[in-house]
Amino acid sequence: MKLTVWGAAEQVTGSMHLLEIDSYKILIDCGLDYEGGVELGQNENFPFNPSDIDVVVLTHAHIDHSGNLPTLVKNGFEGQILCTYPTADLTQLLLSDSVNIFMRKQDKSKRHRKFHRNKNRAFNNVQPLYLQKHVNDTAERFITIPFNKAFEINKNITLKLIPTGHLLGAAAAHFTITENGKTKTIAFTGDIGRKDYPVLNDPEYLPETQFLVCESTYGGRLHSDKEKLRDVLIKTIKEACIAQKGRLIIPAFSVGRTQSLVFSLNKIFTDRELPPIPVFVDSPMATMATQTYRKHHRFVSQESRSFYKDKGDGFEFENLSYVKELKESKEISDHFEPCIIISSAGMLEGGRIQDHLFYNIQNFYATIFFIGYCAKGTLGHRLLRGDSIVNINGRELSVFATIKKTDLLSGHGDHQDLLDYVTAIPNNYLKKVFLVHGDPDSMDALKQSLEEKNLEVIIPKKGMIFEL
Structure with a gap:
């Protein structure tokens, strides 16, 4: 059995791992690499022949795990893509959204060429990584x-x-493999969630596993535990929308984070803990993803199912509006009463959130409230580190809005969660742990803690091959 780490090696994005058993090749995840400095077109260059891959196993729908599947199919992959039922539906939504993003970038480059014909030839080469046809071809390969x-x-x-x-x-993804008369087990965590997270069930520990490829996003960091999410949301809304009668802008990923946030706000407003304040979910993708959550309601947490039974739809309440058309989105800027705007993308890299920032970043009565991780190099990261001037939609703007954050809605388990997850596997059974999907500092911190548990831990570089 041979393992090659082809993505998310000493970085967060681009998860992709190749498992070979004799001549049979399994690819676990096929994510887009959008780390700082990586050009989109570089994702076209696979370090193997896509037609040689027999099957793909997809851990979940997020683009850093699924986003390069259509490129794989476009370049010759003809096998099945194995995943859960909700993952198949959410992935199709996200991949189609990626196509829209590619096409907008291409359109922007064409307009740039028209008005700056001889100034920057680099803009002549912006091409979509794949088209909707390739997404449709990919969807046909899903086996749930x-x-x-x-x-x-x-x-x-x-x-x-x-x-x-x-x-x-x-x-x-947990594999049991028979090779040369011997049974071996290897697991790939994908991304590990948190306990008591809104809408989602708690992570389940793995069965006996000899080799583990484990994410390390929050290695070395602990989530806040001094306050409860409900209290933080109420306090932030009171300060932003009631005390100063301003607007609260919350960047949130359309798939996952938005649904958990909306459910949490629903509980607060349904219990009358705050006066009614208009809440706008300004993301067509979030609206479609919410429909998928409704469709797969049997997979949500017991709390969500009980709420539905006792009080109704967890993703609908009196003062909530889902914004569909771009015209409606622009009209929110003219809404001068206090309000809450939830929009994507979570790291502020594209999406309607950039327009809301453009019109509000210099507004002393606006609060930008981050509820998730922002990778280095993103606009979100620059705001969180305290930059006083940022570039939005091509203009340098001073930051007068209040910037706040919480990690209570982070979808990743923290250092202790990761440690508990790995050490739940009997120590005498687990032979090696490979850390991926994290920055070097996070990996080093988790590696040190695991080694204190007498585990052998490896931080692979991209392309490293391991005989197991």
Whole structure:
């Protein structure tokens, strides 16, 4: 059995791992690499022949895990893509959205060429990585399998998807492999969620595993535990919308984070803990993703199912509006009463959120409230580190709005959660742990803690090959 780490090596994005059993090749995840300095077109260059891959196993729908699947298909992959039912639906939404983003960038480059014909030839080369046709071709390859049910890939390889709680449908991929008369086990965590997270079930621990490829996003960091999410949301809304009668702008990923935030706000307003304040969800993708959450309601947490039974739809309440058309989105800027605007993308890299920032970043009565991770190099990261001037839509703007953040809605488990997850596997059974999907400092911190538990831990570089 041979493992090659082809993505998310010493970085967060671009998850992609190749597992080879004799001549059979399994690709676990196929994410877009959009780390700082990586050009979109570089994702076209696979370090292997896509047609040689026999099957893909997808841990969850987020673009850093799924976003390069259409490129794989476009370049010759003809096998199945195995994942859970919710992951298949959410992935199709996200991939189609990626196509829209590519096409907008291409359109922007064409307009730039028209008005700056001889100034920057680099803009002549902006091409979409893939088209909707390739997304449709990819969707035809999805084979959905239930959680915790053994699925026989072939007579020597069995897959089981174990819930990780990070996103609706998210799962760790656990393989039982027979090779040369010996049984081996290896698991890929994908991303690991948190306990008691709104809407989602808690992560489930893995069965016995010899080799583990584990994410490390929050290695070395602990989530806040001094306050409860409900209290933080109430306090922030009171300060931003009641005390100074301003607007609260919340950047949130359309798939996952927005649904958890809306459900949390629903509970607050339904229980009359705050006076009614207009809440706008300004993201067509979030609206479609919410429909998918409704469709797969049996996979949400017991709390969400109980809320639905006792009080109704967890994603609808009296003062909530889902904004569909761009015209409606622009009209929000003319809404001068206190309000809450939830819009994507969470790191502020594109999407309607940039327009809301453009019109509000110099507004002393606006509050920008971050509820998730922002990678280095993103606009969100620059605001969080305290930059006083930022570039939005091509203009340098001073930051007068209040910037706040909380990690209570982070979808990733923190250092202790990761440590608990790994050490739940019997120590005498687990042979090696490979850390991926994290920055070097996070990986080093988690590696040190795991080594204190007498585990062998490896931080692989991209392209490293391991014989297991």
